[in-house]
Amino acid sequence: MRFDLTDLRLFCDVVDEGSITAGAEKSALALAAASTRVRNMEATLGAVLLTRSRQGVTPTPAGRMLLKHARGILGQAARMREDLSTFAGGLSGEVRLLANTNAVTEFLPEPLSSFLATHPHVSVDLEERLSDEIVGLIAEGVGDVGIVAGAVDVGALKTYPFRSDRFVVVAAPSHPLARRTRLSFAEVLEYDVVGLERSSSLQRFLVGKAARAGRPLKARVQLRSFDAVCRLVEAGVGVGVVPQTTARRAEKTMSLAIVDLADDWALRELNIVVRADDELRPYARELVESLRA
Secondary structure (H helix, E strand, O other), X not given: OOOOHHHHHHHHHHHHHOOHHHHHHHOOOOHHHHHHHHHHHHHHHOOOOEEEEOOEEEEOXXXXXXXXXXXXXXXXXXXHHHHXXXXXXXXXXXXXXXXXXXXXXXXXXXXXXXXXXXXXXXXEEEEEOOXXXXXXXXXXXXXXXXXXXXXXXXXXXXXXXXXXXXXXXXXXXXXXXXXXXXXOHHHHOOOOEEEEOOOOHHHHHHHHHHHXXXXXXXXXXXXXXXXXXXXXXXXXXXXXXXXXXXHHHHHOOOOOEEEEEOOHXXXXXXXXXXXXXXXXXXHHHHHHHHHHO
């Protein structure tokens, strides 16, 4: 059995992305070359690794076993490179950081810029995901460090406190909800909502909460940032659900009413999650220390 690291990395990327085309792009390979590599891996093993359908690809039982070993081998290879790089004048490499919308937009820019300034040879691949997705990806070794909502079950992962915030409703002063001091998310569903683009983890979270309440989320317009949400809310397009830190900052330059959400999930404790400390690569460990500081 002769697989090289490119084969293993490609297979992980294909499974993570759910398609050979997207996996090839992520691995910086031509589609034809990627398809040939996957076929050769299956021929070498004598087993089908991927179930192919119109919706994409999913790993077979043999594929899941290969995925587990591939991630372990790639992790060991990365740790070897990083350990040896210390003899060549410092750390170099990449850390994959997975975080939810609140962390990405409100709390990571400052500590990340500080970390990158003091670690010029390290790059950070930041990806926005839902908290429960992040837990699974960190446990599987897809990501190095995660930042998740405190209410999520993290299983055997190690956690460290990161930040605290809560979601609030923002409305134009003339909106009917502006006169309220506290309301439930179910009441918000009566009105048009200005939200983030549908691929954002927060928007998917809110759509899920609306579905559990048996109501649709009336997304009037979807934007790429909380600041843009607040500007359209100020213009009377609809109401928005944003972090309190965002709302207080926007309140300084915009005419907005801020209303507390009564739902338990509105209070957000954010935690850093990692696998066991001895599994962390050197620069990932330094990133965790920087975020905790």
